[in-house]
Amino acid sequence: MAKLTRITTQKKNKNRFNIYLDHGEGESYGFSVDADVLVKYRLQKGMELDEPTIEALIRTDTIHKSYTQAINYLSYRMRSEKEIRTYLKDKEIEPEHIDEIVNRLHKEKLLDDQEFANSLVRTRVMTSSKGPLLLKKELIEKGVTASEAEEALNHYTFDQQYEKAMKFAEKKMKNDRKKSYRQQFQNVQQTLMQKGFTGDIVQEVLSNLPDDEKEDAEWEAVVFQGEKLIRKFERKAEGHDMKQKIKASLYRKGFPFELIDRFLEEYVEE
Incomplete structure (x- = not known):
């Protein structure tokens, strides 16, 4: 048996207390506990504590400290059980203590x-x-x-998904306006799928993309891309050879033949 000889408040944490014990050989530091543990077990000077009780007090305090860490982790935002378990494991908390803490959090409706x-x-x-x-x-x-x-x-309703996907698609089309409409269309489809939208949402958005100015925008894109190709090929080819190179390049970029032919006729000399 050991006699509890003194209880002092820690200097850096007023909610924690140092417990001093005398095992028959004079007073020495025994362990520390949180205020909640001190009150729960009614620790006071003169009490006699056997070894099982001391071990239980230390265990209870250890779990309490870990529980307090979990509460602090939860204070920033809600967490999943997996996140809590990973956090406590990273803090090197004993597995059985983690189970006890998680069960308590569930009972207190702090984990769901x-x-x-x-x-x-x-x-x-x-x-x-x-x-x-x-x-x-x-x-x-x-x-x-x-x-x-x-x-x-x-x-996450269908309407919310559609609105978000359409807003992004319109922005993407605007940013890609110098590309062919087919390429813009394909880029929107690919990007929406990469962002995790379902096929029905993607198809709904694609079928409702604004195209009232499609023809003028497509022509402007052909001219923009075509003039870049003229500058690229003007030192390497001329006449029919240049036209064929430009035609093939514009077709690979997704432009229709009628606009390609119109561009070649208006901008490229034989």
Whole structure:
């Protein structure tokens, strides 16, 4: 048995206390505990503590410190169970302590993968250009089950997906206006798929892309690209040979033959 001889407050942390014990050979430092543990076990000067009790106090305090770290980690944003477990493992917390902390967080409603998934989807809808397939991938990487991810994606409506995808497509078309319409179209399709939008959304957007100024814009793009090719080939070829090189290059860029022929007729001499 050991007698509790003194309790002092730590200088750098007023919520932690040093416990001094006398095992029959004079007073010495025993261990430290948090204020919650001190109150819970009603520790006070003169108490006698056996070794199992001392070990239990140290274990309880260790778990309490780890739990406090988890709470602090959760204070910045919601976390998945996998994120919490990874964080505690990186802090070198004992596996059995991690299980106990995770169970407590679940009981206290501070850890809920479905609510975490719902919250992440709502946030991404507001702040990112990701489509639902990328969001589902992100959720699963964070430890959310496929069914929980699917449930969360109900918060990302078809109309929201369409609006986001269309806005990006229009911006992409504008930035690529010097390219052929076919190339612009293909770039939009590829990029939307890379961003995780589903096939039905992609097709809906592509079928509704504005084309009221398509003809004029396409001609301007042909002229822009064609003049670049003239400068490129003017020292290497001339006449019919130059026309063939320019024609092949413009066709590979996705321009229709009628506009290519019009450009060659107006801008390239035989």
